Amino acid sequence: xxxxxxxxxxxxxxxxxxxxxxxxxxxxxxxxxxxxxxxxxxxxxxxxxxxxxxxxxxxxxxxxxxxxxxxxxxxxxxxxxxxxxxxxxxxxxxxxxxxxxxxxxxxxxxxxxxxxxxxxxxxxxxxxxxxxxxxxxxxxxxxxxxxxxxxxxxxxxxxxxxxxxxxxxxxxxxxxxxxxxxxxxxxxxxxxxxxxxxxxxxxxxxxxxxxxxxxxxxxxxxxxxxx
Amino acid sequence: xxxxxxxxxxxxxxxxxxxxxxxxxxxxxxxxxxxxxxxxxxxxxxxxxxxxxxxxxxxxxxxxxxxxxxxxxxxxxxxxxxxxxxxxxxxxxxxxxxxxxxxxxxxxxxxxxxxxxxxxxxxxxxxxxxxxxxxxxxxxxxxxxxxxxxxxxxxxxxxxxxxxxxxxxxxxxxxxxxxxxxxxxxxxxxxxxxxxxxxxxxxxxx
Numbered sequence: 498x499x500x501x502x503x504x505x506x507x508x509x510x511x512x513x514x515x516x517x518x519x520x521x522x523x524x525x526x527x528x529x530x531x532x533x534x535x536x537x538x539x540x541x542x543x544x545x546x547x548x549x550x551x552x553x554x555x556x557x558x559x560x561x562x563x564x565x566x567x568x569x570x571x572x573x574x575x576x577x578x579x580x581x582x583x584x585x586x587x588x589x590x591x592x593x594x595x596x597x598x599x600x601x602x603x604x605x606x607x608x609x610x611x612x613x614x615x616x617x618x619x620x621x622x623x624x625x626x627x628x629x630x631x632x633x634x635x636x637x638x639x640x641x642x643x644x645x646x647x648x649x650x651x652x653x654x655x656x657x658x659x660x661x662x663x664x665x666x667x668x669x670x671x672x673x674x675x676x677x678x679x680x681x682x683x684x685x686x687x688x689x690x691x692x693x694x695x696x697x698x699x700x701x702x703x704x705x706x707x708x709x710x711x712x713x714x715x716x717x718x719x720x721x722x723x724x
Numbered sequence: 725x726x727x728x729x730x731x732x733x734x735x736x737x738x739x740x741x742x743x744x745x746x747x748x749x750x751x752x753x754x755x756x757x758x759x760x761x762x763x764x765x766x767x768x769x770x771x772x773x774x775x776x777x778x779x780x781x782x783x784x785x786x787x788x789x790x791x792x793x794x795x796x797x798x799x800x801x802x803x804x805x806x807x808x809x810x811x812x813x814x815x816x817x818x819x820x821x822x823x824x825x826x827x828x829x830x831x832x833x834x835x836x837x838x839x840x841x842x843x844x845x846x847x848x849x850x851x852x853x854x855x856x857x858x859x860x861x862x863x864x865x866x867x868x869x870x871x872x873x874x875x876x877x878x879x880x881x882x883x884x885x886x887x888x889x890x891x892x893x894x895x896x897x898x899x900x901x902x903x904x905x906x907x908x909x910x911x912x913x914x915x916x917x918x919x920x921x922x923x924x925x926x927x928x929x930x
Binding site for chain 2: 524
């Protein structure tokens with residue numbers, strides 16, 4: 498028994514907040530679009546198109562210094578507005594403001610980082626409203642979001658309260674704990690589940706949830722392979 | 725200690741990385757492995773009939789098995805900093821050292837097919853490596869929950885050093901890090917070890 502909000506919001510969870518430490522970046526994919534998720538050293542999270550305008554290198558291969566993210570390839574540095582601020586090969590150059598990387602609307606809620614998709618759309622709805630939650634893990638599966646949702650409906654216990662603000666997220670009661678699962682569609686056949694629980698949840702419960710995650714992955718991938 | 729080395733081989737890098745992190749010097753003899761296949765010439769086959777690198781020589785010793793080389797170099801470290809003293813932790817370390825050197829040899833193979841013209845099916849090899857990295861990521865997720873950020877405990881061990889190159893170099897055969905968030909954070913910790921060095925394919929964030 499689960500609730501999913503339909504139609505799905507354009508806010509998609511792309512990582513657990515705790516897994517993107519200050520000063521680091523990671524790559525991910527939403528519906529085929531490559532995204533770099535990074536956190537500046539002041540702690541703000543950003544989700545951008547994962548592509549340096551210079552030579553197309555993935556920005557997620559690069560590195561974060563202060564509030565700039567730097568391309569690994571030729572060291573072009575971008576500020577938090579996505580604007581290129583420094584080109585090492587031309588240190589004297591005042592970089593034209595037109596050199597910039599497209600950004601997604603970004604928010605943090607429920608222990609997850611959310612991006613407003615697809616790229617270039619104006620935000621029609623506010624970011625998800627979720628209580629403060631603690632990330633347990635992200636688990637990646639070779640299965641569609643629909644397959645995972647169906648499997649969760651068949652295998653889960655009684656539902657937690659209906660929260661209209663939940664988007665691309667499901668709440669379930671597992672191990673006597675309300676578990677919030679952010680659903681990220683990577684492609685038609687791949688997705689990520691970002692698992693979060695109330696702060697202060699006992700380690701033994703979280704460990705049981707790790708077993709549950711691995712079992713679920715095995716189950717849905719088995720179903721997907723058999724389909 | 726003499727290391728018969730080829731800079732682009734991750735197994736040679738494993739030995740160089742360990743020596744650097746344990747503040748030991750290696751005498752490097754660079755072998756023209758690609759495209760020369762010098763390790764398969766008569767003088768080298770005398771050192772290692774398997775025709776492979778790395779080979780480690782020290783006095784009367786000539787080692788060619790990766791685990792044996794790594795364990796030897798780690799034990800030559802006066803502090804033995806990467807060998808756990810506790811027997812259970814040491815056993816866990818050996819377990820993951822086996823994973824790094826034996827199971828993950830498919831990663832070495834995948835990279836050799838992608839970069840160095842070795843024969844093989846890179847798609848099938850990549851799928852195998854992905855399964856192994858899932859096992860590593862699942863394990864590191866559990867370790868982190870226990871408050872142990874490394875594969876065998878609270879501090880980095882030989883197995884962590886041995887595992888790092890395979891994870892850091894997998895983009896060479898188009899396997900990305902996206903799906904392995906726990907391993908990504910762990911790799912960042914390894915990068916911050918005192919004495920850490922890179923090799924071509926592993927960025928140096930100057």
